[in-house]
Amino acid sequence: MKKHLWLAAALTLGMTAAFAQTGAKLKVFISVDMEGITGVVNWEEVSRTGKDYDYFRRIMTQETNAAIEGALAAGASEIVVRDSHGSARNILPDLLHRSAMLLRDWSGGPKSMMEGIDETFDAVLFVGYHAKAGTADALLEHTMTGTITDVSINGVSLPEAGINALIAGHYNVPVAFAAGDEALCQQLKGLLGTVETVAVKKGIGAAALNLHPEVSREKIRAGVEKALRNRSGFRPYKLSPPFTLVLKLKEETMVYNGQFYPGATRTGDWELTYKSADLMEVMKAFVGMRN
Numbered sequence: 223m224k225k226h227l228w229l230a231a232a233l234t235l236g237m238t239a240a241f242a243q244t245g246a247k248l249k250v251f252i253s254v255d256m257e258g259i260t261g262v263v264n265w266e267e268v269s270r271t272g273k274d275y276d277y278f279r280r281i282m283t284q285e286t287n288a289a290i291e292g293a294l295a296a297g298a299s300e301i302v303v304r305d306s307h308g309s310a311r312n313i314l315p316d317l318l319h320r321s322a323m324l325l326r327d328w329s330g331g332p333k334s335m336m337e338g339i340d341e342t343f344d345a346v347l348f349v350g351y352h353a354k355a356g357t358a359d360a361l362l363e364h365t366m367t368g369t370i371t372d373v374s375i376n377g378v379s380l381p382e383a384g385i386n387a388l389i390a391g392h393y394n395v396p397v398a399f400a401a402g403d404e405a406l407c408q409q410l411k412g413l414l415g416t417v418e419t420v421a422v423k424k425g426i427g428a429a430a431l432n433l434h435p436e437v438s439r440e441k442i443r444a445g446v447e448k449a450l451r452n453r454s455g456f457r458p459y460k461l462s463p464p465f466t467l468v469l470k471l472k473e474e475t476m477v478y479n480g481q482f483y484p485g486a487t488r489t490g491d492w493e494l495t496y497k498s499a500d501l502m503e504v505m506k507a508f509v510g511m512r513n
């Protein structure tokens with residue numbers, strides 16, 4: 223009798239452990255930029271030396287927490303937050319939700335704003351993201367640096383969100399959610415097709431109509447939960463190899479220096495081209511060609 227009970231208990235425990243392993247694993251990667259945070263409209267607000275920077279880094283941390291809360295509500299078992307703006311040292315560690323690990327600073331590697339991503343993750347979320355250089359009615363729009371006017375891979379012009387979606391796609395991880403301005407949301411939907419988005423502000427030239435930060439947080443929390451519950455509907459973003467990267471720059475010295483990156487060629491007055499069958503080699507070149 224005792225033996226039977228012990229066996230039954232062992233079976234139950236074993237089954238619970240098995241369910242916990244198969245049913246509950248949901249590893250989430252959150253890349254957080256700052257230009258697309260609620261209220262932000264000016265470079266001063268996202269620059270370390272700017273008077274209102276400390277105020278907006280707090281809002282940035284709170285918007286990240288809203289995404290974490292949404293992920294937890296959807297059953298996230300592990301969450302990594304990658305601070306990916308400027309110094310990559312913006313999010314306030316003690317104000318960040320304790321369920322997440324925080325990745326800070328730049329490694330210098332090709333994953334850049336996606337540092338830390340690998341094939342063990344189940345979904346990627348973007349918070350505080352912005353549209354690519356040259357987008358109309360977009361807040362603080364740019365692509366990586368102020369000197370890049372366009373980045374394309376295989377003829378597809380990409381915002382940072384697109385480049386980072388490709389890096390996630392390389393590891394077979396889909397982008398499920400993005401928060402930022404209206405222009406970013408439209409741009410990313412155009413690229414990925416299916417992605418849950420929350421527009422926290424709408425650009426009117428360089429001005430913006432903003433949600434209240436509290437409303438943004440509610441929408442982000444709900445949007446992330448919805449996205450992760452429906453995560454089977456999102457596909458990793460991929461382009462077909464071989465990859466042709468075309469970089470358009472507006473500084474002659476950068477174009478001149480960039481052509482000396484191994485494998486790079488100058489293909490125009492303001493243009494550099496690099497080809498490879500390996501996406502991560504392309505990402506290395508993308509970093510190397512503008513150094």
Ligand SMILES: [Zn+2]
Pocket residue numbers: 255256257306307308
């Ligand atoms: Zn940024």
